[in-house]
Amino acid sequence: MAPSPVVESLRRQIASCEAQLNDLRQQLAEAEVSHREQDQLRRSAHPSPDPLVHDMSFGIHDDFRSEVFAALSQVEEERPPMRRWPLDPRDYKRYGRQLIMPEIGLQGTFLNASVLVVGIGGLGCPAAAYLVGAGVGTVGLVDGDVVEESNLHRQILHSTGRVGMSKVESAMVALTSLNPNVKFVPHPSRLASDTAIATFQPYDLVLDCTDTPATRYLVSDTCVLLGKPLVSASALQSDGQLMVLNNPPSPQGDNAGGPCYRCVFPKPPPPESVVSCGDGGILGPVVGVMGVLQALEAIKLLTKVAPEPSRMTPAPADPPSLLIFSAYANPMFRSIRLRTRKPKCAACSVQASITAEALTSGSLDYVQFCGSVSPVDALGPNERISVENYAKLRLEVNPFTGMEPNRDSHILVDTREKVQYDLCSLEGSVNIPYSTISGTRTTSSDGEPNVDEQEWVSKLRTYSDKPIFVVCRLGNDSQLTVKKMKQLGLDNGGQRWIGDLKGGLRAWRANVDKEFPDY
């Protein structure tokens, strides 16, 4: 028997609390060790059984003694304990391996650097881990989501025990145990246009690790307005993109500045074509590679000085480029040379229309700019059937005809892509992927049916008397499929019923078969 949701939820909460406890214990242990070490250091600097103390107390004239003490104590009081080395002793140990890199050197503790990571998901987790490991002094974390189980295969800072915790909180637990010397600034909410400027202001540079077009434009615009370089990356399925934008971060209208996100992608993708990791899938190492590269670019920006001997003069920024990663291509990486700022860019050119006032007042509507998908509502009520009613039709005796349920009485078409269909499907269903259906032309230009009709259409034509039920994952593609089938004349001018299962397999799982896999 499956455990009840209450039991499951309690178990999960206990696991989460235990994980937090463990993390706290670990942090406490580390804090105790470092406290003990510092204590020892202090004591070794002032050894108490000092022979001088003995001599001073017992062998020297009082006046001379007080004079010497006065001189000694003056030194003690007026100067803070002298630092013998440019860095804290523990930093030599922790950052030694990066400090001896010729490109890094002494600046390589990044103690005074501050970086804002927007989005603590597949990109933000590895990016933040490497930046915190490298010792960036202040790291800000922005995310409004909570950890879900389906995040864990790629969002490496989160853990099974912290499912349900906010991503920012969860990341801070992991990052603090990685490097307790870093100052973390939590921003546990989604980035909004009216607060973006205030959020970004204190940081040296920004990492865009977000997951929607609207936020990407908002992050880029804010960086342009504040003159902050932006390391932007994205990943989906087996592809990734990486750009260092607004570098150098010259003011709006200054052509010496690097291009912004709008210069490269002035038009957002049509909303219905935007695929999330939940719908399109993502391979953990693909997004991991991109996040790690963001950390690398950030470190390069933070240590941007010319090589010897002209050290300390800022080196010119690298020419702007777009790095494309494609896991199954050969070569896997392609670097594309980008242009400088676009002469008519809405954000960074002379003709820029985006201002700080417009941003903070909320008059710039990023969601509207990128468009949004309203749920598909393409069918009439008589073209749809609820999953419950379909279940009756599949499983129960017909109360009117007394007929035994028979799966051969109809055709159930599942329009998910084959790879999803192979994961799990309803018994007796036929798989016709939506990509095949949407790519099928309905009629030739003269209105005559296509001569070379696709196989799936011909097959459905041969069983012309059986009603067709269409199901997909969420109940959108199924509606469009029903429309298409009717355009193709598969309903024999209305004689055959064609309709879809409302809410798709998600509704099937919620209302009929709880065991149908949730992926």
Added chain:
Amino acid sequence: MSAAKAPPGHFSILYFAAASSFTGKSSEHLPAPVSARSLFDELEQRYPGMRDKVLGSCAVTVNLEYVDVEDGEDADRAIEAGDEVAIIPPVSSG
């Protein structure tokens, strides 16, 4: 994705991300020359609906260099045999 050389009189075109899903291909060879301006028409003809659904928001590169196919100077440029064109839609997930 093949890095195979285009046959004589053709250029290679690479499709990334959404462009690859839409065409069902990662690359192919198309007859050259084509002006940058008419590249999208050419593709729309081969893959109906591609302009609105994919190409409108894409970056285009020729031989690893960004090309603005809607801008005067760039748009007049010809894509020659042997060139490598890439269609790069913005990827926004992360």
